[in-house]
Amino acid sequence: MAYPRRRSPVAASPMSQMNITPLIDMMLVLLIMFIVVIPLATHALQVPLPTGKGRFDIAATNTVHIDTRDRLLWNDQALNSQELLNQMASAAALPDQPLIRFEPHPAASYDRSARTIALIKDAGIDTFAFAGNERYRTFDAE
Template identity: 40%
Template sequence: MTVQALPQPVRRFRRPYPAYRADAYGAAASKPMMEMNTTPLIDVLLVLLVMLILAVPIATHQTPVDLPQDGTSVSRVEQVSLTVDAAGQPYWDGQPVDSATLRQRLARVAAQAEQPVVGFEPDPQASYNAVVHVIALTGEERIENLAFIGNEQFRQFGK
């Protein structure tokens, strides 16, 4: 019995891995590149986006105002003066009042169908606590027409 040798497989030349090849995607060097470079396109789109953002006007905050119509008569609204002096004493139409009396008068004003305007004018030297106390009372009694008077003197504040 003779032993025969098995035929040896033919070794063919094996290409290196694609990462080592000059053309990693397997396209022949003579063929044109089929991928599009999108970097310039993205740059142009970003420039157009910036131009659009700059061209669109910024939205302004608007407050609806009810303007009077032609032919309407202006009615005189009653006005009540509420002041606080430098010592912190509240005054109702020039008369000194304590906290309980002030609360009663504010409740009377709030109960009216058409509330008069309560013109509030604290003295610049009045303590913060006294002024805030009076404002809190007007809020508790649901005064709808509270007007701060005398703020014009502070228009040039700090100049």
Template identity: 40%
Template sequence: MTTGEAVTRESPIGTINTTPLIDVMLVLLIMFVITIPVATNSIQVDLPSGITDHPVQPLQNTVSLDADGTIRWNGDRVDKAELAGLLHGTTRMPTEPELRFRPDANTGYARTAEVLETIKASGVTNFGFVDNERFRTFEQ
């Protein structure tokens, strides 16, 4: 090496040139847009225009427990086996009705837990507790 020569070293570039990739993606995008058929068919759908006078009530069933532990299905007295059969029947409906559980405040915990276990074992998925507002305050 002489003193007058400039030393130039080319180091490898550690980045990828993305310009060709972007070009290919744009070409593919244009090809897809051109080949997609234009939606020329339309379907008329009659939508409701406003609020109806008669709101639709969803299907509901109520399981209640009296203070003495009596199980009631929509007001009718049933035993545990009948309750299990009724619950299993509702799970086979096309639209599962809402199951509302309303225990009395004086019902024993063991009886309430027993009925809840029957409900759980039946496979009911649309379930809720109702009238819990009455337990907001306690009488002294």
């Protein structure tokens, strides 16, 4: 004998809640697509590091000079930025750091001078001086 079906009052009323399962599925698919499509960050910060010992002798007082053609000179011997960084690191590693005098030519570029000062600072030099500024103490008014 079959039992008659009962109608419950809950089943007879219409459903009033929205089914959000498909919405969540689509959001997850879109999230995965964005993760795959967006490129990774490709920028890099270049930090100069010393690559070895300095090749020139380190005296008690050393002069870093920039000439009119923006060449670097260590005690009147030409070198490039990496070699200057190596010299500075060798000087900074000494127990008694030597005095580093910075003497750019007036026609040297400001950018080269600023980069050289930053390189000296980053190398850890504590005894640093600007030399030759007394020549520019007075200006001729023309």
